[in-house]
Amino acid sequence: MADKILKKLNIKVWRQNSASEKGRFETYPIENISTGASFLEMMDILNEELINEGKDPVAFDHDCREGICGTCSLYINGRPHGPDTEVTTCQLHMRKFKDGQTITIEPWRAAAFPVIKDLVVERSAFDKILQAGGFVSVNTGGVPDGNAIPVSYDDAEESMDAAACIGCGACVAACKNSSAMLFVSAKVSHLAKLPQGKVEAKRRARSMIAKMDELGFGGCTNTGACEVECPKSISISNIARLNREYLVARFSE
Amino acid sequence: MSILESKIPEGPLEEKWSRHKSNIKVVSPANKRKLDIIVVGTGLGGASAAASLGELGYNVKAFCYQDSPRRAHSIAAQGGINAAKNYQNDNDSVFRLFYDTIKGGDYRAREANVYRLAEVSPNIIDQCVAQGVPFGREYGGTLANRSFGGVLVSRTFYARGQTGQQLLIGAYQAMNRQISKGNVTMYSRHEMLDIVKIDGKARGIIARDLVTGEIKRFGAHAVVVATGGYGNVFFLSTNAMGSNGSAAWQCYKKGAFMSNPCFVQIHPTCIPVHGTQQSKLTLMSESLRNDGRVWVPKKKEDVEKLRKGEIKANDIPDEDRDFYLERRYPSYGNLVPRDVASRAAKERCDAGFGVNAEGKAVFLDFKYSIERLGKDVIEARYGNLFQMYEKITDADPYKEPMMIYPAIHYTMGGTWVDYNLMTTVPGLYSIGEANFSDHGANRLGASALMQGLADGYFILPYTIGDYLADEIMTPRIDTSSSEFEEAEKAVTGRIEKLFNIKGSKTVDHFHKKLGNIMWDYVGMSRNAEDLQKAVKQIRELREEFWADVRIPGELNNLNPELEKAGRVADFFDIGELIALDALNRNESCGGHFREESATEEGEAKRDDENFTYVSCWEYKKEGQDPELHKEELVFENVKLTQRSYK
Ligand SMILES: Cc1cc2nc3c(=O)[nH]c(=O)nc-3n(C[C@H](O)[C@H](O)[C@H](O)COP(=O)(O)OP(=O)(O)OC[C@H]3O[C@@H](n4cnc5c(N)ncnc54)[C@H](O)[C@@H]3O)c2cc1C
Numbered sequence: 001m002a003d004k005i006l007k008k009l010n011i012k013v014w015r016q017n018s019a020s021e022k023g024r025f026e027t028y029p030i031e032n033i034s035t036g037a038s039f040l041e042m043m044d045i046l047n048e049e050l051i052n053e054g055k056d057p058v059a060f061d062h063d064c065r066e067g068i069c070g071t072c073s074l075y076i077n078g079r080p081h082g083p084d085t086e087v088t089t090c091q092l093h094m095r096k097f098k099d100g101q102t103i104t105i106e107p108w109r110a111a112a113f114p115v116i117k118d119l120v121v122e123r124s125a126f127d128k129i130l131q132a133g134g135f136v137s138v139n140t141g142g143v144p145d146g147n148a149i150p151v152s153y154d155d156a157e158e159s160m161d162a163a164a165c166i167g168c169g170a171c172v173a174a175c176k177n178s179s180a181m182l183f184v185s186a187k188v189s190h191l192a193k194l195p196q197g198k199v200e201a202k203r204r205a206r207s208m209i210a211k212m213d214e215l216g217f218g219g220c221t222n223t224g225a226c227e228v229e230c231p232k233s234i235s236i237s238n239i240a241r242l243n244r245e246y247l248v249a250r251f252s253e
Numbered sequence: 254m255s256i257l258e259s260k261i262p263e264g265p266l267e268e269k270w271s272r273h274k275s276n277i278k279v280v281s282p283a284n285k286r287k288l289d290i291i292v293v294g295t296g297l298g299g300a301s302a303a304a305s306l307g308e309l310g311y312n313v314k315a316f317c318y319q320d321s322p323r324r325a326h327s328i329a330a331q332g333g334i335n336a337a338k339n340y341q342n343d344n345d346s347v348f349r350l351f352y353d354t355i356k357g358g359d360y361r362a363r364e365a366n367v368y369r370l371a372e373v374s375p376n377i378i379d380q381c382v383a384q385g386v387p388f389g390r391e392y393g394g395t396l397a398n399r400s401f402g403g404v405l406v407s408r409t410f411y412a413r414g415q416t417g418q419q420l421l422i423g424a425y426q427a428m429n430r431q432i433s434k435g436n437v438t439m440y441s442r443h444e445m446l447d448i449v450k451i452d453g454k455a456r457g458i459i460a461r462d463l464v465t466g467e468i469k470r471f472g473a474h475a476v477v478v479a480t481g482g483y484g485n486v487f488f489l490s491t492n493a494m495g496s497n498g499s500a501a502w503q504c505y506k507k508g509a510f511m512s513n514p515c516f517v518q519i520h521p522t523c524i525p526v527h528g529t530q531q532s533k534l535t536l537m538s539e540s541l542r543n544d545g546r547v548w549v550p551k552k553k554e555d556v557e558k559l560r561k562g563e564i565k566a567n568d569i570p571d572e573d574r575d576f577y578l579e580r581r582y583p584s585y586g587n588l589v590p591r592d593v594a595s596r597a598a599k600e601r602c603d604a605g606f607g608v609n610a611e612g613k614a615v616f617l618d619f620k621y622s623i624e625r626l627g628k629d630v631i632e633a634r635y636g637n638l639f640q641m642y643e644k645i646t647d648a649d650p651y652k653e654p655m656m657i658y659p660a661i662h663y664t665m666g667g668t669w670v671d672y673n674l675m676t677t678v679p680g681l682y683s684i685g686e687a688n689f690s691d692h693g694a695n696r697l698g699a700s701a702l703m704q705g706l707a708d709g710y711f712i713l714p715y716t717i718g719d720y721l722a723d724e725i726m727t728p729r730i731d732t733s734s735s736e737f738e739e740a741e742k743a744v745t746g747r748i749e750k751l752f753n754i755k756g757s758k759t760v761d762h763f764h765k766k767l768g769n770i771m772w773d774y775v776g777m778s779r780n781a782e783d784l785q786k787a788v789k790q791i792r793e794l795r796e797e798f799w800a801d802v803r804i805p806g807e808l809n810n811l812n813p814e815l816e817k818a819g820r821v822a823d824f825f826d827i828g829e830l831i832a833l834d835a836l837n838r839n840e841s842c843g844g845h846f847r848e849e850s851a852t853e854e855g856e857a858k859r860d861d862e863n864f865t866y867v868s869c870w871e872y873k874k875e876g877q878d879p880e881l882h883k884e885e886l887v888f889e890n891v892k893l894t895q896r897s898y899k
């Protein structure tokens with residue numbers, strides 16, 4: 001448990017000044033990193049050094065640094081959110097790495113997530129999918145008492161399991177087709193599992209899927225890569241449910 | 254009439270809000286369509302306001318600095334949200350929630366505002382349920398509750414340890430619905446850099462597009478600031494990395510008074526600091542104190558052995574453990590309010606009983622509740638928090654106690670607002686953590702989420718109409734006016750000035766130094782001498798910053814260092830004002846502890862005779878001290894007593 005020092009690491013990182021410019025890898029050596037430091041603290045240290053050397057620091061997205069906001073998004077040694085399970089990049093710690101190792105860091109790569117700078121990508125496509133129907137159509141006020149409609153413990157729990165999605169995009173980055181099905185199915189299950197959201201479940205599913213296709217995400221071929229890399233353990237069974245319960249309607253219409 | 258007209262309605266406490274609602278003006282649907290409202294910030298406060306105002310028919314433009322409104326700092330709230338539902342039949346009521354909040358805030362909040370907050374709290378739960386927020390449920394299908402610190406009833410609603418996330422997603426989805434209908438336009442990755450006033454009224458903002466670096470103008474009939482708290486003045490805090498006080502500071506510099514800036518909350522249960530490379534602190538939710546017992550060893554020799562790693566916590570028998578909260582505060586025990594719990598932890602650590610190598614940690618132990626309830630129950634309640642703890646510390650809290658220590662968490666102080674949530678600048682509103690309104694000198698757990706949503710769903714949508722009803726003849730704001738021109742010039746000038754310093758030290762270097770000054774001299778325990786030292790050191794550091802900071806990259810591109818530099822530049826000023834306010838308030842109350850004002854047992858001692866007021870600071874000009882105004886607090890419904898949780 002006690003922290004050790006990683007004497008030397010090579011950080012091989014994707015540099016790209018803007019969406020319109022070409023990117024390339026650069027490698028930076030870095031020394032004396034505590035295994036108790038988080039991955040992003042290591043990035044802070046690297047950037048501090050780059051600035052002190054008069055270079056441009058590496059741009060990366062982050063905010064809460066506790067695995068809940070979904071902002072951080074690094075593809076580390078070939079895995080979204082790096083070599084640990086059920087964590088986001090900001091929760092990844094340096095104890096997962098070995099002294100002398102080369103760590104390769106890339107942005108999410110998907111047509112629907114273009115690079116803005118270095119490791120920062122544009123993910124507004126996710127917002128657009130949700131704007132297409134990822135809500136319950138109620139206005140503020142005029143709603144029944146919270147206890148008026150009982151919700152079974154299990155339904156609430158299952159809904160919560162799906163609602164835990166943080167919209168990070170790791171599922172898309174992990175998928176060879178760049179499909180957003182895990183993300184979409186999580187929203188569909190979150191709302192459809194509750195009586196309040198069930199009413200418009202079919203319509204919701206169809207418009208979100210249509211939007212997803214329109215925005216350039218690929219189709220789902222059930223490889224399961226998304227589930228493995230999802231930091232919130234969103235289950236691929238949500239995709240099966242989405243297909244079974246809600247999309248059949250598309251063909252029966 | 255003083256500029257500090259609080260506009261508290263006449264009449265008995267229980268009738269003030271309904272009377273007020275029937276007296277204020279309303280805008281017709283046809284006219285709402287002609288009115289623009291800017292909402293800066295889309296956390297719980299901003300997103301709920303933008304959604305509700307959009308539903309009403311106003312044209313809303315909403316802003317956030319993240320890539321999506323779903324990522325606002327509210328997302329990180331863990332434990333829960335309070336509401337006076339009395340679902341547990343434990344004699345809870347609107348009055349009790351009001352009373353607990355006033356008392357918890359150590360009698361430094363406005364009665365009328367707090368009562369209204371308690372009054373609308375049940376509606377919030379109903380609203381969130383209707384939106385599909387998956388609150389925890391009992392097997393019978395009803396909503397479940399837990400307890401939080403500082404209260405004796407069970408009124409906290411929760412969605413596992415992710416309550417803020419679920420509430421924010423609810424508000425975000427409601428806002429998305431309005432975006433799809435064209436009533437709300439969302440500007441993500443946009444940072445407000447100034448407020449624009451025309452003829453004394455707020456008429457728009459200047460914002461920087463964080464992707465292209467472009468400086469843009471936005472006009473509106475009213476501006477709502479919902480940009481959260483300024484806890485990051487201290488560098489290390491539980492706030493998100495980007496949380497900042499800059500928008501509130503821009504309002505301050507344009508005439509909005511800043512109130513009680515020294516009321517900062519230090520949360521007792523955070524993962525302790527390790528080393529010097531740390532970037533932020535992680536909270537372990539207060540809800541854990543429902544089932545965890547806080548202790549340190551009774552014997553110094555056990556402390557020594559723990560620090561050397563010769564023994565583990567579990568090797569220390571019960572009789573050698575000092576459950577100091579249960580010992581000092583038998584009636585509230587581990588559930589005393591945050592300020593009390595934090596100071597008690599500091600007291601034990603200062604006395605040499607801290608349990609980690611740095612001597613700055615206490616234990617939070619789940620052994621007893623796991624024995625009583627079983628591991629499954631504890632896992633269902635706190636599974637994600639335990640996982641979070643393990644990922645950070647590499648230790649398993651099911652097997653050994655957590656180590657925790659207090660950290661900066663929340664700012665009760667903020668922009669002064671009247672009963673309508675309007676600042677001293679007409680047409681400029683402030684909601685959520687950004688304003689000062691409801692929590693006095695100490696906020697109770699699970700009450701920030703309640704306040705943000707109360708402001709956004711149920712208060713502002715009514716009160717803003719009272720102002721806008723007089724604006725229906727005002728045409729769309731023309732952003733080519735000289736006022737916008739000048740504001741834009743000032744913003745560009747400041748950015749260029751910062752960028753062109755091209756000094757030798759990074760922004761973080763300065764931010765860390767500022768944080769150390771704040772934590773050492775303006776932290777958990779304050780005295781006049783330290784506070785004066787802080788003011789002096791902050792001023793010196795600020796000068797150094799403006800002479801020697803280095804900002805790399807380009808102006809017209811994504812540039813996180815430039816963004817940080819602007820925020821840190823404002824943190825110097827905010828830090829200075831916090832210290833000045835703390836210096837002025839020579840009493841201990843809530844989170845503000847002045848060593849000069851303590852009882853013999855070391856508990857905080859309020860001075861109601863001299864300090865029953867809200868401090869309201871007015872900006873003068875660069876280099877000049879601000880002017881202090883006072884809003885006297887009048888208590889008609891509660892009796893002021895020294896808080897006791899014994
Ligand atoms: C770890 C943690 C746990 C917590 N747990 C609880 C809890 O269990 N219960 C509870 O009641 N409270 C809790 N709190 C407190 C609570 O979460 C916050 O006080 C509350 O969410 C603040 O909401 P807000 O809407 O005021 O601001 P925020 O959620 O902070 O949102 C601020 C918004 O402003 C935007 N913004 C900021 N500056 C600018 C700018 N210059 N230009 C444009 N946009 C800007 C941001 O992008 C963001 O959208 C917790 C806080 C923390 C840190």
Ligand code: SF4
Pocket residue numbers: 164165166167168169170171172182183186229230231232233234
């Ligand atoms: S489903 Fe998982 S991987 Fe995909 S966005 Fe949600 S949390 Fe991220």
Ligand code: FES
Pocket residue numbers: 061062063064065066067068069070071072088089090091
């Ligand atoms: S920074 Fe918020 S999830 Fe990683």
